[in-house]
Amino acid sequence: MPKLIKDGALIDDSWRLIEKETSLEEIKPSSDNKLLVPITVWLENKEVLSQHKDNIGIWFDSDESPTLLEEDANSFPVIALNFPVFRDGRAFSYAAILRQQLNYTGDMRAIGDVQKDQASYMLSCGFSSFLVPENSNAEVLLTGFEDFSENYQSTVTKPAPIFRRRS
Amino acid sequence: MYIYDDYDHQMLEERITQYRDQTHRYLAGDLSDEQFLPLRLQNGLYIQRLAPMLRVAVPYGLLSSTQLRKLASITRDYDKGYAHLSTRQNIQYNWPELEQTPDLLAELAEVSMHAIQTSGNCIRNTTTDQFAGSAPNEIEDSRPWCVIIRQWSTFHPEFAYLPRKFKIAVCGTEIDQAATQLHDIGLYLQKNEKGEVGFKVLVGGGLGRTPVIGKVIYEFLPWQHLLTYLDAIMRVYNLEGRRDNKYKARIKILVKALGVDVFREKVEAQWQFGKDSQATLTEAEVNRCKSFFTSPEYESLQDEDEAVTTASNSDLLFNNWLDRNVSAHKQSGYSIVTICLKGTGAAPGDITDRQMEFVADLAERYSQSELRITHEQNLTLAEVRIKDLYEIYKACKTESLATPYLGLLNDLVCCPGGDFCSLANAKSIPIAEAIQRRFDDFDRLNEIGDITLNMSGCMNACGHHHVGNIGIIGVDKKGAEFYQVALGGDAGREAKLAKILGPSFSQEEIPDVIEKIIQIYLDERQSDEKFIDAFYRLGIDLFKERVYAEAD
Numbered sequence: 001m002p003k004l005i006k007d008g009a010l011i012d013d014s015w016r017l018i019e020k021e022t023s024l025e026e027i028k029p030s031s032d033n034k035l036l037v038p039i040t041v042w043l044e045n046k047e048v049l050s051q052h053k054d055n056i057g058i059w060f061d062s063d064e065s066p067t068l069l070e071e072d073a074n075s076f077p078v079i080a081l082n083f084p085v086f087r088d089g090r091a092f093s094y095a096a097i098l099r100q101q102l103n104y105t106g107d108m109r110a111i112g113d114v115q116k117d118q119a120s121y122m123l124s125c126g127f128s129s130f131l132v133p134e135n136s137n138a139e140v141l142l143t144g145f146e147d148f149s150e151n152y153q154s155t156v157t158k159p160a161p162i163f164r165r166r167s
Numbered sequence: 168m169y170i171y172d173d174y175d176h177q178m179l180e181e182r183i184t185q186y187r188d189q190t191h192r193y194l195a196g197d198l199s200d201e202q203f204l205p206l207r208l209q210n211g212l213y214i215q216r217l218a219p220m221l222r223v224a225v226p227y228g229l230l231s232s233t234q235l236r237k238l239a240s241i242t243r244d245y246d247k248g249y250a251h252l253s254t255r256q257n258i259q260y261n262w263p264e265l266e267q268t269p270d271l272l273a274e275l276a277e278v279s280m281h282a283i284q285t286s287g288n289c290i291r292n293t294t295t296d297q298f299a300g301s302a303p304n305e306i307e308d309s310r311p312w313c314v315i316i317r318q319w320s321t322f323h324p325e326f327a328y329l330p331r332k333f334k335i336a337v338c339g340t341e342i343d344q345a346a347t348q349l350h351d352i353g354l355y356l357q358k359n360e361k362g363e364v365g366f367k368v369l370v371g372g373g374l375g376r377t378p379v380i381g382k383v384i385y386e387f388l389p390w391q392h393l394l395t396y397l398d399a400i401m402r403v404y405n406l407e408g409r410r411d412n413k414y415k416a417r418i419k420i421l422v423k424a425l426g427v428d429v430f431r432e433k434v435e436a437q438w439q440f441g442k443d444s445q446a447t448l449t450e451a452e453v454n455r456c457k458s459f460f461t462s463p464e465y466e467s468l469q470d471e472d473e474a475v476t477t478a479s480n481s482d483l484l485f486n487n488w489l490d491r492n493v494s495a496h497k498q499s500g501y502s503i504v505t506i507c508l509k510g511t512g513a514a515p516g517d518i519t520d521r522q523m524e525f526v527a528d529l530a531e532r533y534s535q536s537e538l539r540i541t542h543e544q545n546l547t548l549a550e551v552r553i554k555d556l557y558e559i560y561k562a563c564k565t566e567s568l569a570t571p572y573l574g575l576l577n578d579l580v581c582c583p584g585g586d587f588c589s590l591a592n593a594k595s596i597p598i599a600e601a602i603q604r605r606f607d608d609f610d611r612l613n614e615i616g617d618i619t620l621n622m623s624g625c626m627n628a629c630g631h632h633h634v635g636n637i638g639i640i641g642v643d644k645k646g647a648e649f650y651q652v653a654l655g656g657d658a659g660r661e662a663k664l665a666k667i668l669g670p671s672f673s674q675e676e677i678p679d680v681i682e683k684i685i686q687i688y689l690d691e692r693q694s695d696e697k698f699i700d701a702f703y704r705l706g707i708d709l710f711k712e713r714v715y716a717e718a719d
Contacts, residue, residue, distance in 0.1 A: 065406075087205055087288070089328025093405045096325055101440050117189060117198075117206055124324035140197075147185045150178055152318040153394070154446035155325075161394075162174055162318070163452035164445060 003138050006107070006129040008145065010138050013131060015057060015078060017111065024048060031055065036080055036109075039064050059111060062090040066098045073104040080131070083112035092125045099126035099156045116144030126156035168229050168537060169314050169459045171279040178322065179276050182283060186210045187269040194266065209289055209327065211282025212268055213589075220587070221260045221268060222285040223275060227295040227313040227337075228256030228540040232527040235538065237278040239523035245271050250523070252508065252516040254580060254631055255334070256294050256540045257285055261587055283321060288329045290320035290401070294350075296340045297505075297539040300460055301549040303497045307356040307364055309339040311456035312393070315448065319394050326401045330408035331416035333401070334373070346542060346658040348372050348381045349634060351418045352400060357387060364390045370400060370430070371422030372662075374628035379419040380662050382427040384434065390453065394446045399438035403430065463535050463550055468500020470553060478557040485560050487609050488571040493556060496549075504534075504548045504559060505541065507578055510570040511603040514596045515581040516544030525566045533559055542631075543580050543619075545573065575612040576620055576685070577603045580631055584624030584641065585648070591624030593641025593648035598622065598677050605678040615685055618698040621656070634658035636699045637684065638665040639677065650677055654684070654710060655702050666707050669715055683714050 004013040015034045018027055022038075024045050029035060029052045036057040042049060049056050057078030060066055066073065066081070073079060079098060081091040091110070098104040110122050111131040119130065123145050132138045154161045171179075186206070193203040211222045223238070230238075238258055242250050245267055251259040263271055275281055284291055293316045295309040296302070316335060320326075326333075338347040339356035347353035353369035365387040372381025388396055404418045407425075422430045479486040494503040506526065509515050518526075526546055530538045533555050534548035541547055551559065563569040572578045579602065582588065584595030599622060606612055621635030625642075632638035638653040649671040656665030672680050687710055692701045702710070 086202070087328050088410060089288075089326070090406055090410075092325045092328065093402050096402075115202065117185075117202070118328070121322075121324035121327055148178060148181050148322060150174055151324065152174075152178075152321050153323055154398075154444060159445045161446055163315075163449065163455075166172070166174070166452075166455070 002134075003132040004109075004129055005132060005138070005142060005145075008142075010132075010142060017059070017080075017131075020061070029055070036078060036111075039068055043068070057107075057109075059109075060091075060094065062088045062094075066094055066102060066104075069102070073098060073102045074106060076106060078107045078109055078129075079104060080109035080111045081127075083110060083114060083118075086113040086115050086118055092121060095122070095125040095127055096156050114141070116141050119144030120147040124151055124155040124157055168231060168310075169226070169456070175279070176276075179279070179281055182210075182281065182322075183269065183272050183276055186272065190265070190269055205287050205328070207265075207268075208287035209284055210268070210272065211285040212263075212265070213286060218262045219265050219268070221263045221271065221282055222253065223258045223260070223280060223282050224285045224292045225257050225280075225540050226317050227293055227299070227310060228297055228542075229310065230538050230540065231278075232531040232536040232538070234278045234280055235523050235527040235530070237274065237280070239520040239527070241271060241274060242520040242523070244274075249517050249519045251514070251583060252518060252540050252544045252546070254516075254542050254544060254582070254629055255292060256297075256542055257292060258540070259583075261583075286332075288331050288333075289327050290323060290329075290333045290335065293317055293320065294334070294336045294345055294542060296338050296343065296345045297541040297547045298340055298344065298494065298503055298549060300462065301496055301498075301501075301503055302340045302342075303495050304341045305339055305497065306341070306358060307339040308457070308460055309337040309356060310460045311453065312337050312339075312354070312356065312390075314456045314459070315393070315452070316397070319397065323401075325398075326405055329401075329405055330410045331413065331418075333404070333418065335397075343658075343660045344541070344543075346631065346634060346662075348660075348662040349374055349378075349631070349658060350381065352397070353381045354393075359387060366390070366393060368396065368400075371419040371427070373417055373419045374631060374633050375417065376414055376626045376628075377417075377419065378628070378633040378664050379423065380664065382422065384427060384431050391448050392442060393448055395441040395444060396434070396438055398441050398446065399434045402437050403433045407433070462498070465498045465501065466552070468552060468554065470499050472500075472554045472556075475553060475556050482557075484564075484569070484571065484609075485557060487613070488560050488569055489556065490613075491571045491575065492573040496551075500553055502551050502553050502556065504551045504556070505573050506546045506548070506563060506568050507570040507573045508545050508568075509572055509578045509603070510567055511577065511607045512600065514583070515579060515599055518546075522566055522568060525562075525568070529559065529562060543578065545578070571609055572612060574617050574619075576606050576615055576618050576681075577612055579603070579620040579622060580635065581622045582624050582629035584622075584630075588624060588629075590627055591641060592626075592643040593624050593650065594674075595622050595624040595630060595639075595641060598639065598641075598650065598674055601674075601678045602681055605682060615689070616695075616697060619656075619658070620681070631658065632656070633664050634662065635665060636702070637681065642671055644671065648674060650674065652677075652680055652684075652714075654707060655699065657699055668707065669711055680714060684710060687713050 059080035368385040369381030585591040623630035634656040653665035
């Protein structure tokens with residue numbers, strides 16, 4: 001089973017990640033199957049999928065904006081943002097938009113090329129869980145979240161920049 | 168200057184620990200070349216033609232004597248006894264070993280220095296005018312604002328993996344020596360009729376393959392909103408800047424594609440969410456940053472100093488140096504001295520460990536223990552008593568640092584080129600030297616007068632060739648090194664891009680070509696018309712005709 005880092009701990013991931021271009025028949029939504037579906041699949045099959053809404057999460061690729069969600073983002077327990085490659089930094093901004101503009105309070109997940117060296121920045125942008133890539137050392141990734149104890153600037157997790165906290 | 172507090176020290180320590188671990192994992196084979204690349208770049212480390220190159224950040228070019236001495240000792244311990252001043256006011260080492268870089272960075276941290284974000288696709292070191300705080304008729308001292316931008320941009324979690332590099336310049340002086348309009352974001356400090364401070368914001372300027380002068384996106388941004396507005400610009404760029412082609416990934420391409428009005432609307436839309444948030448600047452923070460840049464207690468002195476006048480009457484070389492390398496200061500009895508690192512025979516912008524220590528001592532004795540690196544690759548002492556000028560000149564002379572060529576043809580700007588850089592198409596240092604040898608005579612240079620000559624070894628334009636009055640760029644022509652010449656560039660408040668004169672020249676032809684261009688100017692100029700003004704009056708066709716006609 002894929003591994004997930006959440007709240008600083010390594011746990012099993014109970015969500016099944018659905019690839020892009022998957023048909024509804026292949027997905028088989030049901031009440032005992034938690035599915036992370038691509039935004040495009042959600043938009044095309046909204047009526048059927050919304051019958052299982054507690055078990056549906058949405059994932060966005062780095063060229064898809066979470067503002068595509070017309071309804072309240074908060075109706076989804078999980079929203080995932082993909083890093084197709086670690087140096088594609090768009091998901092950092094989309095994460096901030098989800099938290100700050102769409103006021104998303106659920107579990108925001110980083111998926112794709114999630115590496116230790118970007119982990120602390122992901123955390124600061126509001127990601128709350130991290131899918132451990134296949135063939136990746138989860139123990140190493142776990143150590144990446146506390147590289148920095150402070151942020152100079154206003155961030156999602158610490159909206160007050162240092163200059164408002166300096167005595 | 169800005170003094171690090173506990174927060175700054177702590178974050179710097181954490182960064183070194185992080186980078187040490189990354190280097191260790193790379194050397195152990197746990198990080199691939201591809202994974203390590205942006206990590207080392209964001210710590211200043213390039214892999215160059217012959218060895219790694221480490222670019223050390225000098226925030227807005229400002230250094231203390233203590234810092235410069237440390238930089239000197241590092242050139243001895245980790246390098247070959249010299250360093251290079253870059254056109255972005257930074258310092259570069261050419262020969263450090265990868266394995267040693269974490270230790271080198273730890274040494275820098277001892278004097279509150281680092282190489283953070285001096286490279287890579289992130290927000291780079293903020294630059295400004297080297298006369299900030301000392302220039303006459305200054306609108307507003309840019310240095311406190313540079314500190315504010317430095318802190319905001321350092322380890323910004325949202326903007327560390329941008330489509331491409333991102334450079335910000337701030338200018339508060341009457342004359343713009345920071346090439347502000349050629350930056351991804353250019354900020355001109357302004358005051359409104361109530362005396363309140365704000366910024367004229369330009370976006371999408373830059374050199375490189377596609378040179379563009381920045382466009383105004385905001386006429387007067389009140390200072391409180393500086394950071395939230397910058398966040399909004401960065402967010403639009405991070406999301407919409409092209410990532411499919413690195414040559415089209417800079418913000419200038421996005422601004423051009425959208426048009427500045429559409430780009431502005433997108434920024435406004437993002438800004439509505441961040442405006443008035445906690446990222447809004449406070450008066451307390453601005454005052455705190457300003458408190459690091461107060462002027463020294465000036466003595467009551469006159470501009471006229473008898474001893475200096477007497478010396479300048481009897482020592483012709485000193486008189487030349489006074490004319491060229493000494494600039495007016497806001498305070499009577501004081502002046503700004505620039506040490507020109509363009510002596511013939513030394514690579515432009517190179518400085519030895521011994522010269523660094525000498526300049527550090529000089530600054531300590533005569534200029535508040537501070538100095539500034541200029542984007543023209545020279546060193547400025549900004550708080551000098553006029554009565555000390557002769558002593559300073561004589562001391563500089565003993566170290567071959569009294570070259571009186573500031574702002575003249577031989578004070579050329581030049582990248583390291585093909586001798587060092589793996590990106591370069593052609594060498595630049597030998598061409599610079601050939602030009603300098605051809606013109607190495609003060610009277611002749613002085614007769615030509617104010618002119619800028621900028622040279623890059625490739626289209627990446629580190630030598631700012633697009634904005635030189637004369638620009639030279641190295642090109643690859645079927646495996647051979649050739650040079651294109653362009654005329655009419657200007658990096659100041661009336662920024663202009665140089666126009667290509669015509670087909671390229673061989674290395675050997677360049678000094679003759681420059682000589683011809685200069686001769687056309689001398690033949691045609693009216694009274695004390697500067698080169699750039701004469702060029703625009705005469706037009707490029709006249710230059711083209713005469714330069715190529717004689718070559719046939």
